Amino acid sequence: MGSCGNGRSSEYDDPASLEKMEELVLPLKLMPLHTNGRLYDMRLSSPTATCVINSSSGSFDPIYRAWTKKYPSALNAFDHIVAYGKGKKIALFLDYDGTLSPIVDEPDNAIMSDQMREVVRNAALHLPTAIISGRSRDKVFDFVKLTELYYAGSHGMDIMGPVGEHDSVTDHRSSINSNRKQGKGVKIFQAGTEFLPMINEVFRLLIDKTKAIDGVKVENNKFCVSVHYRNVEEKNWQLVSQCTNDVLKVYPRLRLTHGRKVLEVRPVIDWNKGKAVEFLLDSLDLANCKNVLPIYIGDDRTDEDAFKVLRDDKRGFGILVSSVPKDSHALYSLIDPSEVMEFLKRLVMWKKEEASHNK
Numbered sequence: 165m166g167s168c169g170n171g172r173s174s175e176y177d178d179p180a181s182l183e184k185m186e187e188l189v190l191p192l193k194l195m196p197l198h199t200n201g202r203l204y205d206m207r208l209s210s211p212t213a214t215c216v217i218n219s220s221s222g223s224f225d226p227i228y229r230a231w232t233k234k235y236p237s238a239l240n241a242f243d244h245i246v247a248y249g250k251g252k253k254i255a256l257f258l259d260y261d262g263t264l265s266p267i268v269d270e271p272d273n274a275i276m277s278d279q280m281r282e283v284v285r286n287a288a289l290h291l292p293t294a295i296i297s298g299r300s301r302d303k304v305f306d307f308v309k310l311t312e313l314y315y316a317g318s319h320g321m322d323i324m325g326p327v328g329e330h331d332s333v334t335d336h337r338s339s340i341n342s343n344r345k346q347g348k349g350v351k352i353f354q355a356g357t358e359f360l361p362m363i364n365e366v367f368r369l370l371i372d373k374t375k376a377i378d379g380v381k382v383e384n385n386k387f388c389v390s391v392h393y394r395n396v397e398e399k400n401w402q403l404v405s406q407c408t409n410d411v412l413k414v415y416p417r418l419r420l421t422h423g424r425k426v427l428e429v430r431p432v433i434d435w436n437k438g439k440a441v442e443f444l445l446d447s448l449d450l451a452n453c454k455n456v457l458p459i460y461i462g463d464d465r466t467d468e469d470a471f472k473v474l475r476d477d478k479r480g481f482g483i484l485v486s487s488v489p490k491d492s493h494a495l496y497s498l499i500d501p502s503e504v505m506e507f508l509k510r511l512v513m514w515k516k517e518e519a520s521h522n523k
């Protein structure tokens with residue numbers, strides 16, 4: 165029986181079983197990153213979670229287990245990850261919903277546990293840490309309530325980051341200020357400020373257009389809008405999609421992407437969570453460092469933009485949080501926020517030990 169650091173043990177750990185399982189499973193249609201249907205998209209981006217642990221045998225679901233051959237558990241691969249990070253400055257980027265807080269039916273109830281908050285605070289005391297969320301920056305700060313880290317809201321379009329050594333307020337989109345509520349001297353950078361009136365207009369139109377569909381929630385996240393259908397009967401999902409597209413068809417400068425039972429309405433600009441990671445690394449004066457290891461942990465489609473940046477530049481690790489096998493640009497996986505918390509705890513413990521050895 166194989167076993168691994170986090171108590172995960174399964175008869176599928178031995179290579180022979182995994183190889184056999186892989187032949188059976190990997191040809192299965194994993195959820196692709198990009199699809200072009202509407203209802204097809206909505207169903208694919210909202211898979212019902214597999215039962216990762218087989219309740220009778222206590223072992224891992226073989227399909228999930230085979231998937232982790234391609235996306236190893238970041239807990240199982242922890243020693244490999246930190247070996248790569250030895251002597252490097254680790255920069256930590258964390259998605260919020262589904263990563264630090266569990267997915268719940270009501271978006272306003274996506275509360276982060278006090279225990280997770282303490283783990284994230286501790287991480288931020290030892291590693292430069294930023295939260296990069298689809299929520300508005302103020303909203304995600306109100307959920308997280310930590311001034312020890314940086315924030316990028318609206319899928320990376322609204323950043324409160326460190327003041328870099330070479331910063332000056334030359335770019336009209338950024339301003340330097342010291343927002344005491346959210347920490348020491350910081351820089352505010354907002355991409356797409358010219359879209360704010362349009363986003364507010366579309367927000368109101370979407371509320372009006374969908375108000376007759378039971379269970380829909382339209383959420384204003386400042387530079388983007390979310391149309392939630394988690395609480396809508398599946399027979400009405402197509403109607404949600406149709407109403408949303410009817411509003412957007414006269415706004416060619418807005419685009420629609422699919423999240424976890426949510427339609428994300430965002431400006432058509434060359435900015436996303438991956439750009440936000442690059443911006444924050446630059447602000448931390450780490451963009452051109454050879455001895456930096458960025459680690460990004462996220463669960464949703466928009467996090468793939470950040471995974472891709474780290475993967476394409478071969479300079480960091482993306483960790484996908486998912487209990488469902490799916491295609492990703494990430495290199496590793498974790499099942500849920502509880503495993504994220506375990507990973508962060510181990511990362512901080514390792515960083516403290518490394519620091520004490522280097523004294």
Ligand SMILES: O=P(O)(O)OC[C@H]1O[C@H](O[C@H]2O[C@H](CO)[C@@H](O)[C@H](O)[C@H]2O)[C@H](O)[C@@H](O)[C@@H]1O
Pocket residue numbers: 259260261262266267268269270271272274296297298299383385390392394423424425426428464466
């Ligand atoms: O980038 P993130 O921080 O992951 O934000 C992505 C979206 O998260 C929220 O929606 C998701 O979580 C909700 C609460 O668990 C859930 O009800 C919803 O079905 C999920 O899609 C948030 O409400 C969105 O605005 C974010 O874009």
